[in-house]
Amino acid sequence: MKFDKYEYLQDLMRRRGFAWGSFEIYGGARGFYDYGPLGATIKRKIEKKIREAFIREGFFEIETPDITPEQVFIASGHVEKFVDPLVECKKCGARFRADHLIEETLGIDVEGKSAEEMTKIIREHNIRCPECGGELSDVWYFNLMFETYIGPYKDKKAYLRPETAQGIFVNFKRLNAFARNKLPFGVFQIGKAYRNEISPRQGMIRLREFTQAEVEIFFNPNETEHPHFDEVKDEVLRLYPIEHQLKDLGMIELTAEEAVKKGYVMNTFFAYYMVMIKRILLDIGIPEDKIRFRQQLPEERAHYSADTWDAEIYSERFGWVECVGLAYRTDYDLSRHMKMSGADLTVMIHYDKPKIVKKLNVTLNMKKVGPKLKEKVKEINEKLKSMSQEELRKLVEELNANGKVIIEGHELEKEDLIIKEVEEKIQGEKIVPHVLEPSFGIDRPFYLLLENSLTVDEDGRVYLKIKKDMAPIEVAVLPLVAKEPLTTIAYEIYRNLQKEGFIVVYDEKDSIGKRYMRYDEIGTPYCVTVDNQTPEDGTVTIRDRDTREQIRVKIEEVPRKLKELIFG
Ligand SMILES: Nc1ncnc2c1ncn2[C@@H]1O[C@H](COP(=O)(O)OP(=O)(O)OP(=O)(O)O)[C@@H](O)[C@H]1O
Structure with a gap:
């Protein structure tokens, strides 16, 4: 019978405490998953790697509510378009x-x-x-949004957020002040998102409640060169651009620099974060050949996006699965929130050198019109002052063409107005920043990490070859047999490793072979075994999950050796 990885993994996840469908004892609820002790540990480790990578980029973390008043999602376009x-x-x-x-x-x-x-x-x-x-x-x-109400009356409608991003946009004013008005800057949050998916049939791939780690990177659209691009330019990216999808040309591999130069990727700002995403996925333990970037077709894109590349991970069961979206959200969200809330969400951009700009200045020629207009002068002057450059230009064009214009109901001729072109020094301008958004799901990479780690050896041994630092239990300490003095020595080693910060278990039940199998199956990279030689010379064996080879080390050497082996 052919080994069915998916079925095996579902069983393993349930049996050994990784993850299972929620509310089991009441018949379950589709689209919801519980993380058991081992699963929750791996999930936290994934989140930790992402958080640390974001912090290395200088992004700030925030936390905002899951329940969100309706206006936010009217402004963001989700009420209409999600x-x-x-x-x-x-x-x-x-x-x-x-x-x-x-x-x-x-x-x-x-x-x-x-x-x-x-x-x-x-x-x-x-x-x-x-x-x-x-x-x-x-x-x-x-x-797809879950609806709810705030307070005891059903008059304040709200939604469970379908993405964590809006919590960042609505706080833009404060965050910009925190970043001292200096673009670019990034803000992230890691938290739950909720989508009432219509038919969630793919296990952990399509959930109704899931975790996201989203960064909103605010930047000046006129400055799209990433200052640190040189550090990543030689990283090879596997790309599946729109054109290649439409013409069935397959994927291409290019360095980040080539991808920009050949026009596949918009600019170095975009490419820089593609590399960041790839490196995070590698750091989590996804094999390089199972990662690709697919550019979304225009009709697939979310309503706020002008270009999106998805990082996809390959699954034996589901094919290529979107796990991270990298969306260019332009100024869509901030502009919409500005309009709806009235808040000023612009950033003042200071020029290096002041710019000299020519401006039209139109005022009333008081000598001519003063006596004629009397108390209307103030009104017309205010109107002229409030007009934009564009409006003033039109006004002068009209005056030149017709010899007269009407302002606030009064007909004015050429000589009634003084028109001057003046030079003005401008120190900066206000812009609505644009946004690039790397959006990680956590649950899909979690499942795909397990699927890609599940390994069958030539001799039929099934084990979880998960990246060593991602293992939910890092070390198992095993007395060869459950007898003194082996048990006491083993327990002391276990206790010491706990204090050293390892996730470690002590286990004396069943034969040593069975115990090795037990820990291989859940991906424990090293077993420390206390055998009959230990009381004689103070050494133990450390067994490697993948090679099954054992080395002998002195007890006091064990923590240092394990740190080196697991965390490098
Ligand atoms: N229903 C879901 N269950 C689990 N994870 C999800 C779900 N929807 C989105 N995600 C995760 O959040 C990330 C960013 O969300 P995004 O809005 O870009 O997804 P999406 O394009 O709507 O996904 P899909 O097209 O698969 O529905 C996704 O890459 C994915 O990892």
Whole structure:
């Protein structure tokens, strides 16, 4: 029988305390997963690696609420646009993602099509309910946000956030002050996001509650050269650009520098963060050949994005899976929040040298119009003062063309106005920053790390070859047999390793072979065994999970040796 990695892993995850479907004793709830003791440890380690990498880039961490008032998501466009197409069986009532159903049945991509177009395709091809064969309803768009209310009356609508990003945008003013008005700067948060996915059928890949680590990097759109690009320019990226997807040209491998020079990646700012993402995934333990960057097709992009590259990880079961999105959100979010809230979310950009700009200055010629307009003078002058350069230019054009203009209901001729071009020194300007957003999911990389780590040896041994520093239990201390003095010595070593900061267990149950298997299966990289030689010469063996080789070391050497072996 062929070894089914997916089935094996599902069983292993449940049996050994990694992760399982939530609310098991009540029959479960699709799209929710619990992390058991081993899983929660790995998840934290993934988050730690991401957090440390972000901090190395100088980004600041914040924490904001999951429950968010409705206005925020009206402004962000999620109320209107965060929708998926839904279809219902008229007979059994089952509901499906209409685009997925069409894709699975006909093998065609319908991303971005309207509800009417999808309904037409369903009718034309007579697509029926996959569960009972019944007739399907028309397609409609369904908002993926979970709704709730704030307070005891149902008048203050709110949503569980579908992304952590908005918590950062709404705080922009304070964060900009914190960053002392100096672009670029990045702010991140690691927390839960909620999406009422229509048919979450792929285990941990599509959850209704999941964890994200998102950074919003605010930058000046006129400065898109990353200052540290030189440090990463030679890193090779595996790319699957739009053009290559449309023409079936396959993936290409280019250095970050080539990717920018050849025009595949917008600029060095973008490429720099692609390298950052790749290095984080490698650091988590995803093999390099299982990572690629795919550029989203325009119809796939989220409503706020002008360009998105997804870091995808390969799964034997699911193919390439999006795990990190790198979206160019432009000034979309800040501009929308500015409009909706009235807050000033601009940044003052100071020029290196003041700029001299020519400006039109239009005032009333008081000698001519003073007696004629009397008390209207003030009103007209204020109007002229409030006009933008663009409006003044138009006014002068009109005056030149017609010999007269109307301001605040008064007809004025050329000689009624004094028109001058003056030079002005400008020290800087206010801009709405643009945003580049690396958005990591944690749960998908968690599952894919386990899948890619599960290894079957030539002799049939199944074990978790997880990157050593990611192991949920780093060391197992085992007395060869459960007898004195071996047990006391082993327990002391265990206690000492705990104090040294290792995640370590002591285990004396079952034969030594069985115990080795037990720890190989959960990815414990080293077992320290206290055997009959230990009381004689104070040495123990350290067994390597992958090679199964053992070395002998002195007891006092054990912590240092393990640190070197596990953390390098
Ligand atoms: N339903 C989900 N379950 C688990 N993780 C998710 C889910 N939706 C998004 N993520 C994670 O959050 C990251 C960023 O979210 P983003 O909004 O870019 O995803 P998305 O493009 O909507 O994903 P998809 O197209 O698969 O629904 C994703 O790369 C993924 O790792």
